[in-house]
Each structure stands twice: as C-alpha cells, then as structure tokens.
Amino acid sequence: MSEKKRIILHIDMDHFYTAVEEREHPEYKGKPVVVGADPKQGKGRGVVSTSNYEARKAGVRSGMPISRAWKLCPGAVYLPPNFPLYIEVSLRIMDIVRKYADKFERWGIDEAFLDITARAKDYTEAETIAKQIKQEILEKERLTCSIGVGPNKLVAKVASDYQKPDGLTIVRDDEAERFLAPLPVRKLLWVGRKTEEKLKALGINTIGDLAHYDPSVLAENFGVMGTQMHLMARGIDRSEVEQRTGVKSISHETTFEEDIKDAETVLKALNTLSEEVTKETLSQNLFFKTVTVKVRYENFETHTRSKTLQFMTNRTQDLQKTARELLQPYLRSDRKVRLIGVRVSSFIKGEKQTTLL
DNA sequence: TCTGGGGTCCTAGGACCC
DNA sequence: TCTGGGGTCCTAGGACCC
Numbered sequence: 001m002s003e004k005k006r007i008i009l010h011i012d013m014d015h016f017y018t019a020v021e022e023r024e025h026p027e028y029k030g031k032p033v034v035v036g037a038d039p040k041q042g043k044g045r046g047v048v049s050t051s052n053y054e055a056r057k058a059g060v061r062s063g064m065p066i067s068r069a070w071k072l073c074p075g076a077v078y079l080p081p082n083f084p085l086y087i088e089v090s091l092r093i094m095d096i097v098r099k100y101a102d103k104f105e106r107w108g109i110d111e112a113f114l115d116i117t118a119r120a121k122d123y124t125e126a127e128t129i130a131k132q133i134k135q136e137i138l139e140k141e142r143l144t145c146s147i148g149v150g151p152n153k154l155v156a157k158v159a160s161d162y163q164k165p166d167g168l169t170i171v172r173d174d175e176a177e178r179f180l181a182p183l184p185v186r187k188l189l190w191v192g193r194k195t196e197e198k199l200k201a202l203g204i205n206t207i208g209d210l211a212h213y214d215p216s217v218l219a220e221n222f223g224v225m226g227t228q229m230h231l232m233a234r235g236i237d238r239s240e241v242e243q244r245t246g247v248k249s250i251s252h253e254t255t256f257e258e259d260i261k262d263a264e265t266v267l268k269a270l271n272t273l274s275e276e277v278t279k280e281t282l283s284q285n286l287f288f289k290t291v292t293v294k295v296r297y298e299n300f301e302t303h304t305r306s307k308t309l310q311f312m313t314n315r316t317q318d319l320q321k322t323a324r325e326l327l328q329p330y331l332r333s334d335r336k337v338r339l340i341g342v343r344v345s346s347f348i349k350g351e352k353q354t355t356l357l
Numbered sequence: 358t359c360t361g362g363g364g365t366c367c368t369a370g371g372a373c374c375c
Numbered sequence: 376t377c378t379g380g381g382g383t384c385c386t387a388g389g390a391c392c393c
Contacts, residue, residue, distance in 0.1 A: 016393095037361065046361050049393095062393085068358050081362095108364090108393035192391050224367085225390095253362060290385085300360070306386060341362085365392075372385080 005173060007126045008241060009114040010148045010156035011097055011133065014165035016110035018052035019143050020089050021079055032076035034060055034069055039078050042070040045255060049081055053165065086110075089141060096136050100129055103241040113153050115241040123149065123172050130168055151176060154237035158187055176235030181208030188232050190225070198222070207233045246347070247284070251292075252276045253341025259298040263331040266340060270327060273342040274319040285350045287312035291319060293326040294341035302339075303330060312348055319344065 013019065017035040022028045032055035037046025044066045051060040051069070058073035069076070090109045098104045101114035120126040130147045137145055144166040148159025151173035158180065159169040171179045180187075185207055186196045198221065204210050210218075210233035218226030231237065252273045260266055270293070281288060292306035305326045309318070323342050331337070 045359085049361080063360085065358055065360055067360095071358095083363095111393075190391065194390060248365070249363095251363070255361065292386095302388090304387060308385060339361090343364095363393085365390105367390085368388090370386090372383100374382085374384105375380100 004117060006115060006117045006151060007120050007123065008150055008153055008156040009101075009116060009126070009130060009133075010107075010150075010153065010160040011112050011114070011145050012147075012160045012164075013093065013110035013143060013145045015050050015052050016090075016143075017050040017081060017086055018055075018079075020086055021082070022052065023142050024085070028077050030054065032058060032060070032073050033079065034066075034073070034076045035079050035081050036069070037066040038080065039066045039070040042067050042074075044070070045257070051076075089143075093137060093141060093143070096140060097133060100133055101241075103243070105241045105243060113156065113241045123170055127168070127170055130170075134166075134168065151235070152237040153239055153241065154189055154232050155179070155235055157189055158183065161187065173235075177211065180233065180235055181206065181211065183207050185210055185233075188229065190232075191229065195222070195225075195229075246349075248347070249343050249345035250277055250280050250284075250286070250288075251341055251343035252280075253294060253339060255296075255339045256337065259336035259338050261333070261336050266331060266337050267324060267327070270323050270340055270342065271320050273340065274323050275316055277342050277344055278314060278316040278319055281314050281344060281347075286347045287314045287350050288344035288347055289313070290344065290346040291322040291326065292343040292345070293323050294339070294343070295327060295330045295337060296339035298336040298338050300338070305330070306343075308346065314350065 018033045021033055021035060033052045034048055034055050035050045036048040038044045046066050048060060048062055048064045048066055048069050050062055055073055055076050060069045060073050086109060094106055094112060097112050101116055102118045103115035105113040107113060116126060116129055120129055126149050130149055134145060134147060137143055146160050146164045146167040148156040149170040150156040150159050155171050155176045159171045162169040183206060185191050185199050185204060188207060204213055210229060215227060215230040218230050222229065254269060254273060289312050290306055290308045292304055294304045296302040307322055307326055
C-alpha cells in the first residue's frame with residue numbers, strides 16, 4: 001500500500017512571448033511591450049497575448065481587450081505574435097528540460113511538468129535540480145523561468161505561480177495544505193471564472209474554505225469536479241506526469257475585422273480556413289472524418305455544428321463541401337457574422353508517403 | 358472591459374444495436 | 376403490446392488551459 005512519494009516540478013517561462021521579443025530586440029529593454037492583436041489606435045479587436053512587467057505596471061494583462069490595453073498604456077511597443085519563432089525557442093527549451101526528468105509532460109508552449117522522483121531522493125536534491133534547469137535555460141536561451149516543486153502536479157503548478165519572475169518555490173508534501181489554504185480558489189487548476197463564481201455563492205473564497213467544506217455538498221453542486229476540487233484543496237492530486245500523444249483535433253478560426261453581412265465573403269473565408277486545415281493534416285499525414293464549423297454572430301452568440309463522414313479523407317474539397325453545408329443554415333440575411341472556424345477530428349494516421357519525403 | 362486562436366475534456370440526450 | 380439494460384457512436388454546448 002505504501003507507494004513512493006513523488007517529487008514533481010512545474011516550469012513556467014516568464015512572460016514568454018514578450019521575453020523572446022526583448023531578447024531579439026534589445027532596444028525594447030526597459031520599455032512596456034505587448035504581444036497581441038493590432039491595437040489600431042485603440043480601435044483594434046482582439047486581445048493581449050502577453051505583456052511584459054513594465055506593461056503590467058500600467059495594468060495590461062493577458063486576455064484583456066487590446067483596445068483597453070491601448071487606453072492604459074498607449075506608449076507601449078505593440079507587436080503581432082511571431083509564433084514560428086516562439087515555437088522554435090520552445091522546442092529548444094523543452095529539449096533542455098526533458099533531460100532532467102524521468103517523466104516529462106509539455107503543458108502549452110511555455111510550461112512543462114517533470115517527474116523527478118527517481119533522480120531526487122529528497123527536496124534538497126530537487127532544489128539543486130531546479131536551480132540547474134534555471135541556469136541551463138538562462139545560459140543557452142537567455143530567458144528566465146519560474147519553477148514550483150511539490151508532491152504532485154497541482155501543488156507544483158500553484159507553487160510555480162507563487163513567486164515570479166525568476167522564482168523557485170518548494171512546497172513539501174507535509175506543507176502542501178497549509179501553503180494552499182490562504183490562496184484564492186481561482187489559483188487551483190481547473191477552477192476558472194465560472195467555477196469561482198459558483199463557489200463564491202456558496203461562501204467559498206479561499207482554498208482553505210474549500211478544504212473545510214462538506215464534500216457531499218460539493219459533489220451535489222459540481223459532480224465529479226466537486227469531489228476532485230475538495231481533494232485538490234487538501235493538496236491531493238494523483239494525476240500522473242505523462243507524455244502527450246498525437247493531437248485529437250486541428251482547427252483554424254478567424255475573427256473578421258468588421259462583422260460581415262455578405263454570405264459570399266463568409267464562404268470565401270471558410271474555404272481559405274479549410275485549405276489551411278488540410279495543409280496541416282497533410283503535413284502530419286492525418287486523415288479525418290469529423291468536420292465541425294463554428295460561427296459567432298455580432299452579439300457573441302456562438303454555435304458549432306458537426307458532421308461525421310462515412311469515410312476518412314484528407315482532401316480540401318471534401319472539407320470545403322462539408323463545411324459549407326454545415327454553415328449554410330447559420331448564414332441569415334438578418335445576422336452579421338463576427339467569427340467563423342473550421343475543425344477536423346477523429347483521425348487516423350495515413351500510410352507513410354516515403355516517395356514524397 | 359467588449360471580448361483571439363489554438364487546443365482538451367466533460368456532459369447529456371438520442372440513435373442504434375444486442 | 377409493452378418493456379429491460381448495456382454499450383457505442385454522434386452531436387451540441389460549455390468550462391478550462393495557454
């Protein structure tokens with residue numbers, strides 16, 4: 001019954017996109033930098049992806065409308081995201097980090113979980129490893145990160161967020177519950193805005209409140225998630241660090257610069273998105289059979305509609321035809337369209353096209 | 358505040374089969 | 376004529392992650 005206590009690291013790059021931009025452009029150093037949608041003198045649509053610490057001092061945050069960022073900080077350097085560059089840097093960082101782990105799990109473009117149980121006999125050794133990782137990333141990529149160390153993924157993740165930037169926070173298993181207790185519930189993994197609101201309505205504000213709440217009432221209100229949250233609040237999380245396998249879906253979507261009334265314009269964009277999606281599936285040698293379209297009207301009302309084909313395909317024409325059929329009922333003369341998207345899923349791997357490679 | 362784009366996972370109802 | 380239970384697949388919506 002005694003299973004070995006794990007030691008898990010969570011690594012989180014500091015304001016990743018803007019940090020990469022600052023590294024590539026030393027002239028930005030010391031200035032507020034914002035990566036995201038084009039602000040268009042305060043009239044832009046879209047949001048902030050990342051802001052550096054100078055921009056954060058002015059109140060600019062990830063996910064904020066770019067128009068609001070412009071009001072708060074008109075003097076910032078505004079940049080469009082350069083994803084090819086961020087992905088390239090990310091891959092090199094993941095290669096560095098992976099070497100230190102028995103088990104490794106990438107978490108988005110700039111985060112990773114490491115299980116180092118077999119390499120660190122205690123938290124002192126774990127601390128040494130964490131410092132080595134920070135040092136190697138700094139030397140090789142000139143970027144800083146924040147690391148959390150804990151007995152499971154949840155605690156490690158909350159810990160990495162505790163001290164930033166360039167932080168290192170270690171939470172031993174016997175300290176986990178006390179560490180979490182004073183923090184707001186929103187800090188927990190999987191507790192977003194909606195769940196936070198529902199918890200608040202029950203009088204639960206901190207993780208400590210959650211830990212002391214009746215778990216059966218939580219289960220009633222939140223189902224499986226309620227049970228899970230109560231465990232997390234007490235610092236318990238048995239989920240494994242595991243390498244992700246292949247993608248489950250590939251999608252592209254676009255928000256129009258202005259809301260669109262003309263069906264032809266929308267359908268043309270749908271064709272372009274379909275082309276981009278099949279380009280991606282072809283490059284990964286995937287065949288799909290489920291097609292989903294997404295439409296968002298000017299009032300933000302959003303619908304998805306999907307169809308599973310009788311056959312697997314990777315052809316642009318099949319996708320375009322199916323996507324058009326799915327979208328058609330949503331194109332109404334009395335409704336302006338803000339966004340459309342195309343997604344494919346239910347993959348199988350194709351035959352190796354060795355002659356083409 | 359006026360809300361991107363890329364994903365994953367869960368739920369719930371209905372169809373269909375044994 | 377009325378009625379099981381289980382399993383799988385599909386669809387639509389929603390919450391959450393970075």
